[in-house]
Amino acid sequence: MKKKIMFSVMLLLSLLAQAQQAPARMSFDKDGTFKIAQFTDMHLANDPEKNRVVIDLLKEVLASEQPDLVVFTGDNTTTDEVQRAWTDIARELSARQTPWTAVLGNHDDEHAVKRKEIVRMISEQPYCILRNVAQSIDGEGNHIIPIYKTSDVAQPSALLYCFDSQAYSTLKAVKGYGWVQQSQVDWYRCESRRYTENNAGTPLPALAFLHIPLPEYTQAWESLETKRYGDRNEKECAPNVNSGLFVNLLQGGDVMGAFAGHDHVNDYIATLYGVALAYGRASGGSNTYGDKTPGSRIIVLKEGKREFDTWIREKGNTERLYNCAYPESFLIVK
Secondary structure (H helix, E strand, O other): OHHHHHHHHHHHHHHHHHHOOOOOOEEOOOOOEEEEEEEEOOOEOOOHHHHHHHHHHHHHHHHHHOOOEEEEEOOOEOOOOHHHHHHHHHHHHHHOOOOEEEEOOOOOOOOOOOHHHHHHHHHOOOOEOOOOOOOOOOOOOOEEEEEEOOOOOOOEEEEEEEOOOOOEOOOOOOOOEOOOOHHHHHHHHHHHHHHHHHOOOOOOOEEEEOOOOOOHHHHHHHOOOOOOEOOEOOOOOOOOOOOOHHHHHHHHOOEEEEEEOOOOOEOOEEEEOOEEEEEOOEOOOOOOOOOOOOEEEEEEEEOOOOOEEEEEEEOOOOOOEEEEEEOHHHOOOO
């Protein structure tokens, strides 16, 4: 009898453990789409009321949009209680068996926990797919998520590059925010080339996620060669030096769009030389500044195509704000 009870207990524990695991590989849905929900600048802290706004927003988006993947793009926590904050977030995602990943922002490690330790804590949460972190390059948590074909688990059909855009400048002569370093750019170039070669020389459709916007965001907004969707309510808080990531994305030919956070009252998307440069919608509960309703950017990839749809989903609002389709919506007919 005791053996039977012990076996039942072990079986139950095994099933529970399996239930906490994300799929080994991400794949397009049967309808040929893959939906991503981007949350950014949640600023989870020691304020239960503001934290509740974030959790409620997360619940709303998960229920209404049913994304295949959630991506958190930095300034996720502003507290030394990092483990508790991510446990609360992971609880909501694992309850719906929704895979997720994250990159760090400039505020995440301003308290008692170092960047490397934060990435470790995040990666150990249930349903987190932050795996295969790039080693021996700058930053913490740089990683790639391949998305596989519906009918072929051996062949990626799209890629998601996740970059640590650092926090603040480490150069005495340069003030302001950090940037994607040369070693990270080299890592991207190497990985992009490898995936392209394995795809018979054709770049895979890809997206990039990071916290601090690239300097080219300003140029995209001011360009007369693109349509724009969303608001620009503050000057882009990009690095004061340009590390060359954008030109390497152009040369790589795979990345269709980059998605950042950082600037809480910017939520626009525009294109520059055919690459979409976009913000998410700040997801925090009136955490620092601005009066925009917390929200999430939704992105829908299409299998085998260099296309995606995107819109903003606000808390308490089922309407699709700034709904547009890349590349069609950005073309200006002359």
